[in-house]
Amino acid sequence: NTMVIKLYFSPPSPPCRSVLMTLNALGLEYEIVEVNIFVGAHLEPDYLAINPRGKVPALHDGEYKITESNSAAIACYLCNKYEKDSENRLYPTCPQARGKVDQLLYAFENIYDVGFSYMNVPGVVFGNTLIAHEKLDEWKKSIRLAETFLGDKKFLASDHVTLADFFGCAIFLLLEVGLDFDFSEYPKLKAWLARVKALKYFSKTNDEGSKIFSKIYRDGLAKNKAAAEAK
Numbered sequence: 001n002t003m004v005i006k007l008y009f010s011p012p013s014p015p016c017r018s019v020l021m022t023l024n025a026l027g028l029e030y031e032i033v034e035v036n037i038f039v040g041a042h043l044e045p046d047y048l049a050i051n052p053r054g055k056v057p058a059l060h061d062g063e064y065k066i067t068e069s070n071s072a073a074i075a076c077y078l079c080n081k082y083e084k085d086s087e088n089r090l091y092p093t094c095p096q097a098r099g100k101v102d103q104l105l106y107a108f109e110n111i112y113d114v115g116f117s118y119m120n121v122p123g124v125v126f127g128n129t130l131i132a133h134e135k136l137d138e139w140k141k142s143i144r145l146a147e148t149f150l151g152d153k154k155f156l157a158s159d160h161v162t163l164a165d166f167f168g169c170a171i172f173l174l175l176e177v178g179l180d181f182d183f184s185e186y187p188k189l190k191a192w193l194a195r196v197k198a199l200k201y202f203s204k205t206n207d208e209g210s211k212i213f214s215k216i217y218r219d220g221l222a223k224n225k226a227a228a229e230a231k
């Protein structure tokens with residue numbers, strides 16, 4: 001079958017999971033091609049031919065090939081091509097509603113980066129450094145910004161779920177599973193996260209990756225702490 005959807009994927013990768021959540025929410029059939037970023041498979045010539053940037057995910061829809069996930073290009077493509085018309089689209093077609101979703105997707109790209117640098121994910125997992133505590137204030141500012149975007153709505157863009165929630169939730173999930181970050185100072189945000197986690201395709205999409213991420217991040221922290229103390 002030449003029209004098969006193939007997702008080049010690594011389970012712990014948040015952008016991979018946001019795209020997978022889109023596939024699952026749309027109820028599409030797909031094939032997962034696992035790319036082991038821990039052994040550098042994403043930098044091998046075979047994969048660079050698929051994504052010259054050497055990042056996961058990438059998606060093939062038959063002959064059509066697309067990359068870029070945080071900026072949600074892949075997920076937007078999937079909705080543009082496959083999402084049925086309804087009032088509650090993940091990626092609305094009405095310009096005003098779509099504009100809000102796009103705004104949030106771009107804003108959360110930056111919020112993601114702030115949280116990711118606070119956690120110092122590459123330094124902890126692949127290097128010998130620890131959490132970047134000096135970035136905590138900036139991260140807290142980003143959490144408050146996220147709460148402002150959310151306001152009193154059930155989901156980020158409106159009272160129904162959209163792509164903004166799939167991408168927006170990623171960094172908060174990472175903070176929770178990686179270091180039990182406590183969001184109780186941010187009750188609206190916490191309630192929103194609980195609503196996202198209650199979506200029926202959430203566990204299927206995230207449980208395995210969250211477990212793997214939690215382990216590699218915590219192992220890295222423990223190893224790097226022990227090495228720092230031994231100095």
Ligand SMILES: N[C@@H](CCC(=O)N[C@@H](CS)C(=O)NCC(=O)O)C(=O)O
Pocket residue numbers: 012013014015016037042053054055056057067068069070071
């Ligand atoms: N906006 C990026 C985000 C993807 C991304 O950063 N993926 C990470 C995994 S979470 C990755 O592939 N890292 C491997 C590397 O940078 O060497 C894209 O989709 O191109």
